[in-house]
Amino acid sequence: MLNNIKDKRLSVAPMIDWTTTDYRYFARLFNPYVYLYTEMISTGAILHGNTDRLLRFDTTQHPLVLQLGGADITEMTQCAVIAQQRSFDEVNINVGCPSDRVQHNKIGACLMAEPETVAKLVHHMQAEIDIPVTVKHRIGIDEHDSYEFMRDFVVACADAGCKHFIVHARIAWLQGLSPKQNREIPPLRYEEVYRLKQEFPDLYIEINGGIDSVQQIKVHLEHVDAVMIGRAAYHNPYLLAEAMQLWGEPAVSREQILAKLYPYLEQQVASGEHLPSIARHLLGLFQGLAGARKWRQALSGKQHLTVDEIKAAADHTLNLIHKAQLATD
Known part of the structure; x- marks a missing residue:
């Protein structure tokens, strides 16, 4: 068991059509400690759709994070307030999704090219709520694939008040690759996420991408503050039970x-x-x-x-x- 697991954390990534309230109830049965995320939900869906159904959850799902897709300051702030009112534990800004649909609405990974926009979102949202506002992003987009590009993005958001960054350790190609290909083709560059933590020890850095075993989780936790697992936790949810060893506890049957x-x-x-x-x-x-x-x-x-x-x-x-x-x- 890691001696400092109390200061670390394990999360299940937000996944559209997958991390529904029903999956999250199921996932919670395997592990009481893991942080669960909603699917990415657009501000428009929350403000103009069936809000009660979109944001419903069983109280056993805590700790639970609402991931928002959007770029309009007023709408994102309104949704952050709704998240707090509905007892979500955190709000996360999606700056990682590469799909054409979200790019058209200026949501997701394309926002990495606009750090000032994301910084304003963080500032205004955090000013209105008490729960944390976090940012999930890539290590780069398209030709902007240097460590310095990611670092400058993080600095802008940190200066605006964000303290927790979830980093998908691949760049996103916004043109030419599908969302599925963007999860598989760009190589994983974990060392750049490690470097980010080394350079900014006061920031809470969480790593995401290609992690599918407890042993890999342990390795990453030696370098960063938290690990986020995605499809591995969906296709093999018992991985969450096996991860109980991180807390020195047995896996549930x-x-x-x-x-x-x-x-x-x-x-x-x-x-x-x-x-x-x-x-x-x-x-x-x-x-x-x-x-x-x-x-x-x-x-x-x-x-x-x-x-x-x-x-x-x-x-x-x-x-x-x-x-x-x-x-x-």
Whole structure:
């Protein structure tokens, strides 16, 4: 166990269509300490959409961060106030998403080219709320790929009051690469994030990008203050349970997770929610184990699904795992 884990943290990245309230409830069952993020939610959706549905969450999801997409000072400040009123623990500004759609609205990674804009957002938002305002960004964009470019961006935001930066350790190519390619093709440059922490020891620096094991988390925590994991925590959520060793605590079993999950599923069905839409977030529960494929097949592609069917699929999968373990003993 890291001696200073109390000063460190582990987060699950905001992921559009993935880190919904249902996934976050599920993720919390694996680990009580990890910070959870909403999907990126645009200011327009919050101010003009179904706000109650967009921002709903179970209280067990704390600590919970609302990630905002936007660049208008008034709208971002209004949404930050709403976040505090609705008891989110932090507000995060998205300066990392490279998709064409968000670029068109001047949201996401394109804002790295406008550090003064992001600095103003930080200043005005932080002036109106007491919870922290953080910034999630890339190490660069397009031809602006030097360490100095990132450093100057961070300095501008820090001077405006931001103390916590989440750094995706890849540049983003805003033209020519899809969002998926931007998560895979530009090389990871962890050393530049480490350098940022070394140069600015008073800032809280969190690293993100390509991290998919507890061992990797441990390595990064020797250099920075926090680690954010993304798709690995979605495709293999049990990684969050394995990470309990960082706090010197045992991992919860899958059986225990399911026992706590079933009442939630029943509650959601009773309130009119579509169970197959929730079940898609559960597909990775048995990742890497015997029966994982059968589990995914049982839950996928269904127009109708019941909690009893999920229970039966889980029992069948757990039985396959038990048999596989006996065969190897």
